[in-house]
Amino acid sequence: MGTNVNDQVEAADCLASVLPLETNKQNAPDFNGSDDDAPRWAQTAAQRRLHAHWNDERSAVIDAMLNGPLALTKRAVRLEGCCSHPSAVLKKNGTIGLVLYACRDRMCPRCQVARGQRASRRIESIVLAMNAPRKIELTVKHRVAPLAEQADRLYRCFKELRRSKVWRRYCKGGVAVFEITINPKDRLWHPHLHIVFDGEFFPQKLLAEEWHRITTDSTYAYIKPVPDRKRAAKYLGDYLAKPCSFDEMSASEIREFATALHGRRVVMTFGTSHAANPDPKPEPYMSAEDESLISLHRLTAAAERGHERARTAVDLLRSMSPVWCSALGFLPFRSEQPAPIVTLDDQKFIAEVCVEVREADAAAHASLRSDDGCCIRTVDDAAQLALADFSQPPPQSQAYR
DSSP: OOOOHHHHHHHHHHHHHHSOOOOOGGGSTTOOSOTTTOOSSOOOHHHHHHTGGGHHHHHHHHHHHHTSOHHHHHHHHHHHTTTSSOEEEEOTTSOEEEEOOOOOOTTOHHHHHHHHHHHHHHHHHHHHTOSSEEEEEEEOOOOSSOHHHHHHHHHHHHHHHHHSHHHHHHEEEEEEEEEEEEOTTTOOEEEEEEEEEEESOOOHHHHHHHHHHHHSSOOOEEEEEOSOHHHHHHHHHHHHHOOOOGGGSOHHHHHHHHHHHTTOOSEEEEETTTTOOSSOOOOOSSOTTOEEEEEHHHHHHHHHTTOHHHHHHHHHHHTTOHHHHHHTTOOOOOOSSOOOOOOHHHHHHHHHHHHHHHHHHHHHHHHTOOTTSOOOOSHHHHHHHHTSOOOSOOOOOOOOO
């Protein structure tokens, strides 16, 4: 005797809830039914929340890079998947951790802000150790030339300046941050360096003359003392964490920007600060001691299906921080009451629920395999299977995780 149709539909819904978001224009948040206005790529609920502040810039970058050469297209695909399916992990000390699986690309506004904030904290430790910090801004004259060529020229000139007798007389060491802006009127690139150095009083006229001698066309060299070391560190960190206004650039300008900065060091240390590395390579998403629990969209799907323990776990995770709220696809709590403290026992309960939901989803995948043993991976296949006869037991096979 066949199973109840409601059970079939429930099983198909269960499978659809654990599948990745399909890439179709209907999934985009602003889709209004018009094929002409439909976005070319889709976002998950977590992406819509986590990238909400930079949605216009991110959209402009992805669209521009998708139409570029193969190297940029590959990077655009990584940007599309940034924070698409955050996961919960169980750490060695028994606490629950969040892994966003960010793309970490410099063209991603959110990842660039996070990277700049981390570098800013390391820069602060360097600046606090300085005796008499001062800040300098160096630039080269606007030119009608490719951005990569102008950036290379600026780096060469700065390297030559650091080797000069004038520089070595007044400067002991410091940190430099590379920034690029574009003139809104003539659309010419403006690469420049923001520097905080430790040393003696440096006459601005002497610095400008030496900079002009090296560049042959630039005399702008701004120098100013720094009374507050923490503000000086923030001065550099803000430039690192500030995403570019990509929504104000054309597609060709975005592609030129991405190509010119790819693989280039935008923060440099020199002199007595050379050993410090304020912008190291990112650490792995998870350590070898962390245990992956579940992708958060699977946990929220179980809660939406009426799984009471999953609902409790989701509520606990939402109260942990605003980032958890966004990763779960919700808006942060807006309440005058303080958020409840999630204890270690609560986190142990969350871990148990995650394993429970993960095993239930694995069983659903195993039961919804086709007769030839192939796993059904699309929502359409699941819908067709919901109308099929479940009177025959599924083939015995290993659960799909």
